[in-house]
Amino acid sequence: MKLTNTLTSKHTELSELGLNPGDTVTLYSCGPTVYNHVHIGNLRTFIADDMLRRNLIAAGYKVNAVMNITDVDDKTIAKSQTEHPDLGPMEALIETTRAYEAIFMSDLAAVGVDTSIFTIVRATEQIGPMQAMIADIMKHGFAYIAEGSVYFDLAKYQAAGNTYGQLINVDFSPQARVDNDEYDKNEARDFVLWKGMKEGEPFWEFALDGHDLPGRPGWHIECSAMALANLHTQPITIHSGGIDLKFPHHENEIAQTIGATGQPFTQIFTHHGHLFVDGRKMSKSLDNFYTLEDIVAEGYHPLAFRLLTLQASHTSELNFSWDSLDAAQNSLGSLYGWADLRHQTNLSELRFEPSVIDDTLDHMTQALADDLSSTAALAVLYRFVAELAPGMRYDEEDSAELFGRIDALLGLGLSDRSDINADQKKLIAERQTAREAKDYAASDRFRAQLERRGLEISDTPNGPRWRRLELTKPEKIN
Ligand SMILES: [Zn+2]
Incomplete structure (x- = not known):
């Protein structure tokens, strides 16, 4: 299994890391911030993470995978205050974020993400490990307290011989500190690890270095702490996420982890590409901002969207258009027509030579082990489908095996096709x-x-x- 590794700008083969089939791979994927419906660009990322987990398993690895739910940050707090002005700050936060988390989980299931092969962890339930990590960063001299908040000290971190800018080139000229979780420019800023309490916001007590610092975690510390606390290895094998998180989020995750432990965070950082709509970045102002709900309301199958995303490399940009979704829906319809043949018992039965299913599935598995090349795997599948003569079907035993194994690789729901009534x-x-x-x-x-x-x-x-x-x-x- 090899993956594009942003840390080296090359492919990394798991065997180069001493990992062979049968070994355990630890994988951390950045999850959603649950303050709204996720958009289809986010869903593309989560489908790619699902393909990564499925295909590590298919390649023979044991997978210990975690995804976080960011249920406390600037955006969730702001949303909870508008949605539940009548509730206390913590109750409002939990009320809002649990509701969007439930919608997220149902979106994941609809687009074929296998939620049984990874663990979901919520930031609000892992405050302890975050505080412990901040205390370690402080102990090593890479953090300071200002106005009730705790900041990462980039100058001291660099002076100690560490590199800030492992994923991108960073501009070191402006050195102001920043307490927003998100910022665009590739500027090195002292970013916030712990935000001091503000009136009307949820908070946790935190005693650090003789100070009482009631407040809440910064966004970046959540992932560093939850990855290590739940995967119990360092470095972890793979960290995945959308390319939009590369900076500052992932760069800061690396700095925090090294700042706290002195050890590298992850062996592979893999990033999934952007999704554009009609060639443009999705935005509410351009009216090209879509959720899964919008797609379904237009009459499309959620798995048609999944298939659309599988028609591009996970690292490339993907351009979404209604025409491309039409084409994906037609392709899904053809695959389902093929899978439905198993129920048409008047058609002639075709038994495979025992090796045929194995050979086909091996080719698909190999393609997917090459940086998740779903395009190549789909080409193998379409060739195989085209070989079935009209008026034929596979017998029940072959069908069950074939469709089950294809689903394990691609998650397209071929085994779930039912008979007519x-x-x-x-x-x-x-x-x-x-x-x-x-x-x-x-x-x-x-x-x-x-x-x-x-x-x-x-x-x-x-x-x-x-x-x-x-x-x-x-x-x-x-
Ligand atoms: Zn993250």
Whole structure:
């Protein structure tokens, strides 16, 4: 298994790190800040993280994976105050963030993320490890207290021979400190580790260096502390996240971890590419800001969006357009039509030579082990699908194995395809009887009834074949 590693700007092969199939890989992925619905750019990142976990497992590794939920920061606090002005600050925060976390988890499930193979940790439940890490940074002389907050001291960190700027080139000219969690310019700033309490905000007590510092963690410290506290190794093997988090978030995570422990944080930092909408950055002001809910409301299957993201390398930019989603939905419809064949027992059965499924799946697994090349894996799959002659299906045992194994790699839900119902089957039989009696008027009536029930019928030498209409092109937008 090899991955693009931002720390070296090269691919890193896990075997170079002494990790071979059977060994445990530790993986930390930056999760969402739960103050709103996540947008489709975030979802692309979380799908890529899911592909990473699935395919580490497929490549034979044991995976110990964690994702955080940022449920305390500037944005969650502001949102909770507008949503629940009647509640106390801590209650309001929990109320707001749990609600958006539930929506997030349901979005993840809808886009095929396997939530059983990683652990979710909430920032508000890990304040202890964050405070311990801040205390260690302080002890090493890389932090200072100012106006009730604690800041990371970049000058002292650099003077001690550490490098700030492992992921990007950093401009060291301005040296002001900053207490916002997010800032754009690649400027080295003393960033906040712990924010002193503000009136009306939730807070935790914190005794540091003889000072009482009631307050809350800065965003960056959350991930450093939760990664080490929950993965129990250092360095961890892989840290993943969206490319928009590279600076300052990930750069600060590295500095904090080295500042606290003197040891490197992670062996691989891998970043998933941006998602653009019609070639532009998503923004509320451009009216091109979409959530999964928006996509579903336009008649698209959530897994069509997943398939769209798999059609690009996880590190490249991906341009989302409604046309590209149309095409992905059509491709998903073809794959589902193929998977549905298993239920069409009148079609001829095809048994595989035992090696055929293994060979195909091996090719897909190898492609995915090469920096998650889902495009190459999909090409193998589409070639394989094209080889099935019309009027044929795989027998039940082969189908169960084949679709189960493809799902384990790609998460496209092929095994979840169900049979049609008894009413639909009866109409198909009645149409067939009418056809055989050359009563074409009746046969057409049955066809129309079946279409109203979501099925399209085509006639093969072995009898009728049905296809669900659910994934046909939705009404065009605009
Ligand atoms: Zn993070």
